[in-house]
Amino acid sequence: MSSAAFPYDTLGPIEGYRVWRMDDDRLFSFSRDAPWPVQRPMVARCLGDGEDRRAPHPSCRCGIYAARDLGLLCPTIAMGTLRDWGMVFGGAIVVGTARLWGRVYEHERGWRSELAYPTAIFSLPVSAQTAPRIERLLEAYAIVLRPAPPALARLCGPTSADGPLS
Ligand SMILES: [Zn+2]
Numbered sequence: 001m002s003s004a005a006f007p008y009d010t011l012g013p014i015e016g017y018r019v020w021r022m023d024d025d026r027l028f029s030f031s032r033d034a035p036w037p038v039q040r041p042m043v044a045r046c047l048g049d050g051e052d053r054r055a056p057h058p059s060c061r062c063g064i065y066a067a068r069d070l071g072l073l074c075p076t077i078a079m080g081t082l083r084d085w086g087m088v089f090g091g092a093i094v095v096g097t098a099r100l101w102g103r104v105y106e107h108e109r110g111w112r113s114e115l116a117y118p119t120a121i122f123s124l125p126v127s128a129q130t131a132p133r134i135e136r137l138l139e140a141y142a143i144v145l146r147p148a149p150p151a152l153a154r155l156c157g158p159t160s161a162d163g164p165l166s
Helices: 070-080 131-141 150-155
Strands: 014-023 026-029 064-067 092-107 110-123 144-147
Touching: 014 070, 014 110, 014 131, 026 131, 064 070, 064 092, 070 092, 070 150, 092 131, 110 131, 131 144
Parallel strands: 110 144
Antiparallel strands: 014 026, 014 064, 014 092, 064 110, 092 110
16 A cells, blocks of 8 residues: 555645636636636536546546645736736636645645635735625635735736736
């Protein structure tokens, strides 16, 4: 029996950093058109091989991703703030934390899990138009707004944090 037996069913919650898109007052996965449910967990699906497999599956890249360090999300945040990104999916960029549980694979840079739910989003400068949408988002998901870590605040200045469509 290996001492590093992954995946494992978590005994306690793991919390990692994530980037979402906020659209229609809901959180969406950053790179897929997948809305995160309100008041119930996001459930990962494995679509590999055309079978109904439990996600995350060891032989593919499925699962709900979260990063161990906020800095690892910088390229994603930068990509999300490109003007053209709004042409693909739309929505403002939201950075925050999510709790992960169920089957979880641990990787060097973070985790991919079977189940997840947002726990907080970071407060960043947003336009007067976006601020009430953030409030509705917090209320819908019953999550809190946390002060942005300084590194994130520097990365997402007033012009970039709002995203192209907000
Ligand atoms: Zn899969």
